[in-house]
Amino acid sequence: MEENTSRVALVTGGSRGIGRATVLGLARDGFDVAFCYRSDEEAARSLEKEAAAYGVRVLGRRADVTTAEPVRELVAEVEESLGPVDALVTAAGITRDNPLVLMTDEQWQEVIDTNLGGVYHVCRAVVFGMMKRKAGAIVNISSVAGVYGHATQSNYSASKAGIIGFSRALAKETGRYGIRVNAVAPGFIETDMTAAIEGRALKDVMASIPLKRMGRAEEVADLVGYLVSERAQYITGAVLQIDGGITI
Ligand code: NAP
Numbered sequence: 001m002e003e004n005t006s007r008v009a010l011v012t013g014g015s016r017g018i019g020r021a022t023v024l025g026l027a028r029d030g031f032d033v034a035f036c037y038r039s040d041e042e043a044a045r046s047l048e049k050e051a052a053a054y055g056v057r058v059l060g061r062r063a064d065v066t067t068a069e070p071v072r073e074l075v076a077e078v079e080e081s082l083g084p085v086d087a088l089v090t091a092a093g094i095t096r097d098n099p100l101v102l103m104t105d106e107q108w109q110e111v112i113d114t115n116l117g118g119v120y121h122v123c124r125a126v127v128f129g130m131m132k133r134k135a136g137a138i139v140n141i142s143s144v145a146g147v148y149g150h151a152t153q154s155n156y157s158a159s160k161a162g163i164i165g166f167s168r169a170l171a172k173e174t175g176r177y178g179i180r181v182n183a184v185a186p187g188f189i190e191t192d193m194t195a196a197i198e199g200r201a202l203k204d205v206m207a208s209i210p211l212k213r214m215g216r217a218e219e220v221a222d223l224v225g226y227l228v229s230e231r232a233q234y235i236t237g238a239v240l241q242i243d244g245g246i247t248i
Contacts, residue, residue: 008082009228010075011035012065012122013092015043017191018141021217022089025225027051027058031087034078036063038092057082065092065118068125075125087228088126088138090119093159095193097152108155115159119166127174136179137228140167141220144187144243160185164239171237180236182227187243189215210245 009026013019014035020043023035033051037044037060044060051058059081063074078085093115096107119140130136145153146160164183171181188194188205194214197205206212223242226232241247 006030006032006083007086008032008034008078008084009087009089010078010085010122010126011089011091012118013037013090014060015040015047017091017193018186018189018217018220019089019091020047021221022091022224023047023051023058024054025218025221026087026089026228027054027056029225029229030054030056032057032082034059034061034074034082034085036061036065036074036092038062038064065090065121066113068121071118071121072125075122079129084129084133085126086136088122088136089141089224089228090122090139090163091141092118093141093193095153095156097156099152100154103155111155112159112162115156116162116166119163123166123170127170127179130179131174131177134178136174136177137232138167138170138179138181139224139227140181140183141224142167142183142185142239144185144241144247147185147239147241148247167239168237175236180227180233182232182235182237183239184220184223184227185239185241185243186215186220187241187246189217189220191217208246209243210248213244215242215244 009031014023015037048058048060063070142163143160145157149157167183
């Protein structure tokens with residue numbers, strides 16, 4: 001029998017990119033998987049089918065992570081349909097890049113509300129159940145931008161740095177309840193989010209990555225799968241970079 005059979009995972013931003021690869025990876029590892037997304041209905045339905053082919057239960061629901069109520073409803077439905085959430089992965093995220101002198105209040109707020117507010121709302125909705133059960137693993141997707149900062153991404157870098165502080169604080173708060181909380185900080189990963197990087201900018205990115213390529217969503221998903229597994233049971237409060245060496 002698979003190590004993780006009949007465990008339940010919830011992935012935010014599961015319909016595309018890193019979240020999607022994580023849903024598939026966790027399903028392959030034997031988790032029943034729920035995921036949420038904001039708008040891409042078609043992507044969600046096709047992912048449900050693809051993940052269910054691993055013989056696990058899969059539930060994809062539209063839920064905007066920027067506000068508390070839809071997230072609470074999502075978690076309640078997931079727990080009723082699949083059971084208590086053992087593993088939470090927060091991958092929902094957006095960019096709205098601009099140099100600070102040109103940044104609009106909307107660009108600032110939308111990124112903070114989605115990337116950092118989203119992590120807060122989902123962890124808030126899940127953590128009490130984990131505390132009662134004295135078990136749980138949370139992986140919040142940060143970014144190397146949150147560790148080092150990226151020009152034109154003061155909003156995004158702030159949100160991703162916030163996720164690191166949040167994850168470490170929560171790891172300290174909940175370790176005594178057997179809950180592990182870690183952050184993963186990817187570098188450049190091939191997804192819709194990075195698809196617009198082209199021409200000179202793409203050349204510059206490639207030149208700065210020692211491994212000379214972008215990462216794949218599946219590679220991030222493998223790290224997440226490890227972090228929520230029994231094999232990582234002594235890892236908490238960590239910020240694990242997966243970036244092809246771009247930060248060395
Ligand atoms: P992506 O391909 O653009 O996918 C983003 C996902 O988040 C989609 O499923 C999207 O749903 C969902 N989402 C966005 N806003 C949401 C909201 N308000 N409520 C619920 N779901 C929402 O992005 P990605 O590249 O996979 O990135 C995933 C995570 O990794 C993000 O947190 C990102 O910041 C982080 N990251 C990415 C990279 C990279 O190079 N790609 C590097 C470092 C960190 P819809 O499909 O419905 O819009």
